[in-house]
Amino acid sequence: MAQSHKPIIWGPFAAGGTLAALIMPVLIFVTGVAVPLGILPPESLSYNRAVTFAGTWLGKLILFVFVSLPAWHAAHRTRITVHDLGVRADRLVAGVVYSLAATLTITAVVALLRI
Amino acid sequence: MSRKPYIRPVPKTSWYRKHDRYKRYIIREVTCIFIGIYTAILSFGLLNLSEGQESFDLFMATLRTPGALVFHLFALAFAFYHSATWFNVTPQAMPLMKGDDFVSGSLIIRVHYAAWAAVSLVILFSVIVVGA
Numbered sequence: 001m002a003q004s005h006k007p008i009i010w011g012p013f014a015a016g017g018t019l020a021a022l023i024m025p026v027l028i029f030v031t032g033v034a035v036p037l038g039i040l041p042p043e044s045l046s047y048n049r050a051v052t053f054a055g056t057w058l059g060k061l062i063l064f065v066f067v068s069l070p071a072w073h074a075a076h077r078t079r080i081t082v083h084d085l086g087v088r089a090d091r092l093v094a095g096v097v098y099s100l101a102a103t104l105t106i107t108a109v110v111a112l113l114r115i
Numbered sequence: 116m117s118r119k120p121y122i123r124p125v126p127k128t129s130w131y132r133k134h135d136r137y138k139r140y141i142i143r144e145v146t147c148i149f150i151g152i153y154t155a156i157l158s159f160g161l162l163n164l165s166e167g168q169e170s171f172d173l174f175m176a177t178l179r180t181p182g183a184l185v186f187h188l189f190a191l192a193f194a195f196y197h198s199a200t201w202f203n204v205t206p207q208a209m210p211l212m213k214g215d216d217f218v219s220g221s222l223i224i225r226v227h228y229a230a231w232a233a234v235s236l237v238i239l240f241s242v243i244v245v246g247a
Contacts (some may be wrong), residue, residue, distance in 0.1 A: 002242065014208070017197075017201055018201065019197075020150050020197060020201075021195070021197055021198040021202060021227075021231065022198070022230065022234045022235075023192040023234060023235075023238065024150055024153065024173065024194040024197065024198070024235070025191060025194045025195050025235065026238045026239055027153075027157075027238065028153055028187055028190050028191045028194050028233035029191055030193065030238070030239065030242050031157075031160070031178065032153070032156075032183070032184070032186070032187025032188075032190065033184070033187050033188060033191060035175075035178070036175075036178045036179040036183070036184060037184070038186075040242065042175075044173065044243060045242070047164070047168040047171045047172060050164050050171065051164060051171075054161065054164060056171055059214075063157075063161060065159050066154075067154050067158045067161070068156025070150050070151075070154050071151065071152075071154040071155075071158075073150065074147040074148070074150045074151030074154060075145065075151065077144060077146075077147035078147050078148065078151060080144070081144040081145065081147065083140075084131075084141075084144065085127060085128055086128060093166070100151075100241050101151075102160045104154055104155055104219070105158075107158045107159070107162055108152060108157075108158040108161050110162075110165075110166065111158070111161040111162040111165040112161060113218055114165040115161075115164060115165045
């Protein structure tokens with residue numbers, strides 16, 4: 001049977017795309033718009049609340065998934081888009097974007113384990 | 116194969132301006148840049164959170180700067196566009212069979228929009244209510 005690494009890349013891409021579609025608008029609204037503008041009270045995202053949430057294993061798992069899957073989705077789509085814009089150095093591009101996604105994921109893991 | 120195949124010249128960086136369909140495609144693809152940057156902000160926020168209150172408060176103060184607000188407003192618009200375009204193609208991406216027939220595409224799309232609304236409300240309410 002033909003071997004392909006495509007499903008390994010495409011699986012997290014599809015999962016990340018679906019998760020991003022479900023959570024990104026509301027997350028961006030809460031952390032990037034509503035709390036900074038005072039539409040939601042600043043205590044909604046206070047240090048104590050955030051640390052309490054990220055201090056539980058469920059909270060760590062949720063935050064890990066919220067960062068890693070959309071990051072992988074974004075990396076893969078960036079790779080395809082760069083190809084569509086005429087850059088034909090796919091190996092290099094893939095290396096760069098997947099490394100970036102991996103760096104974000106590792107950063108999140110290290111941070112979460114320290115909380 | 117002919118010896119002199121005709122290769123249609125395609126301008127590498129402006130082909131998508133030729134057609135509205137291509138423009139919508141490239142806008143959809145570019146949503147990933149905003150989602151990628153936002154995940155970077157999120158993971159940077161977690162790093163600040165792990166370093167203590169001072170770092171985290173500084174991070175939250177940075178989110179209140181005009182540049183950050185403008186970025187997040189654009190990111191919000193692009194994230195909505197990603198969600199809508201992603202859910203609208205689910206019948207093609209994940210066709211479902213029920214018996215001998217395909218489940219209707221509009222039903223699959225409506226279920227995804229309902230899930231989107233439900234997840235958004237759960238997150239919003241847990242931010243507002245839990246621990247308030």
